[in-house]
Amino acid sequence: MQFKEYANYYNLLYRDKNYKEESEYINTLIKKFAPHSKSLIDLGCGTGNHAFQFENLNYEVKGVDISTSMVTIAEDKKKSCNSQIDFEEGDIRSYRDSRKYDAVVSLFHVMSYQTSNDDLEKAFATAKSLLKENGVFVFDCWYGPGVLTDLPVSRKKTFEDSVLRVTRISNSAVDFNTNIVTVDFNITIETKPTLQESELHEIHSMRYFFRPEIMFLANLYNLEIVGHYQWMNTEVPSEKDWYCVFILRLRS
Numbered sequence: 001m002q003f004k005e006y007a008n009y010y011n012l013l014y015r016d017k018n019y020k021e022e023s024e025y026i027n028t029l030i031k032k033f034a035p036h037s038k039s040l041i042d043l044g045c046g047t048g049n050h051a052f053q054f055e056n057l058n059y060e061v062k063g064v065d066i067s068t069s070m071v072t073i074a075e076d077k078k079k080s081c082n083s084q085i086d087f088e089e090g091d092i093r094s095y096r097d098s099r100k101y102d103a104v105v106s107l108f109h110v111m112s113y114q115t116s117n118d119d120l121e122k123a124f125a126t127a128k129s130l131l132k133e134n135g136v137f138v139f140d141c142w143y144g145p146g147v148l149t150d151l152p153v154s155r156k157k158t159f160e161d162s163v164l165r166v167t168r169i170s171n172s173a174v175d176f177n178t179n180i181v182t183v184d185f186n187i188t189i190e191t192k193p194t195l196q197e198s199e200l201h202e203i204h205s206m207r208y209f210f211r212p213e214i215m216f217l218a219n220l221y222n223l224e225i226v227g228h229y230q231w232m233n234t235e236v237p238s239e240k241d242w243y244c245v246f247i248l249r250l251r252s
C-alpha cells in the first residue's frame with residue numbers, strides 16, 4: 001500500500017479518538033502526583049497525536065516509536081505546526097536517553113503490546129531509566145477483570161471519508177494462560193472514486209493486566225503505584241472496565 005494511503009487510513013481509523021481530552025486527563029494525573037512536571041517523554045508515541053497536545057500544554061516533549069512509518073508521519077505533522085518535539089525511532093524495551101524526564105507516558109495500550117514478561121520488564125527498566133526522582137510513569141492498558149467479564153467478540157466496522165472507505169473485520173481469541181488476546185484484523189480499503197480495492201491483514205497481540213502483577217513489576221524497578229483508575233476518570237477500576245490507567249512514581 002502507498003504511504004499516503006496508509007496515513008489517510010490511520011487518520012480515518014482514529015478520527016473519533018479525542019486526543020485533546022485524553023491529554024488533558026493525563027496532564028491532570030501528572031500534575032496531581034508530580035506537580036512541577038515540565039518535561040515528558042511519550043513511549044510508543046505513534047504519529048504524535050498525544051505528543052502535540054502535551055506540547056500545547058507547555059511540556060517539553062520527546063516522542064519515541066518503533067515504527068518508521070509512524071515516526072515519519074509524526075515528523076510530517078511537526079512541519080505543519082511549528083513544533084519543537086524531538087521524534088525518534090526506538091524500541092521502548094531498549095531505548096536509553098542521556099536526559100531524564102519529569103513524566104514518562106505510554107498511551108493507547110502500548111504496554112499491552114508488550115506481551116511477554118521479558119518485554120514488560122525491559123519496558124519498565126526503560127521507564128525507570130528515563131525518570132527523575134519522584135517522576136511519574138503513566139500508562140493505560142487492557143484490564144484483566146474487564147476482559148474476562150466481557151470476553152471479546154467478532155466485530156465489523158466501516159470508516160469512511162471523502163478519499164477512502166475502510167471496512168475492518170476483527171476476530172479475537174483469548175489465551176487464558178498467557179493473558180493475551182490475539183486480534184486478527186482483515187481490512188479492506190476502497191479508494192474513491194474508482195473504489196479500487198486493497199486488502200490488509202494485521203494481527204495484534206494484546207496482553208491484559210491485573211493490579212498485583214503491575215505492583216510486582218513496579219516494585220522490581222523502585223516504582224510505586226500511586227494511582228490506578230478507570231480510563232478517563234478517577235474511579236476505582238472494576239470488572240466492568242476493559243481499560244484502566246496506572247500512575248507509578250519513582251521512589252526517592
Ligand SMILES: C[S@@+](CC[C@H](N)C(=O)[O-])C[C@H]1O[C@@H](n2cnc3c(N)ncnc32)[C@H](O)[C@@H]1O
Pocket residue numbers: 043044045046047048049050064065066067070090091092093106107108109110113114
Ligand atoms: C495503538 S498505537 C498508539 C500510538 C500512540 N501512543 C497513540 O496514542 O496514538 C501503539 C504504538 O506502540 C508502538 N509500539 C509497540 N511496541 C513498541 C516498542 N516495543 N517500542 C516502541 N514502540 C512500540 C507501535 O509502533 C504503535 O505506534
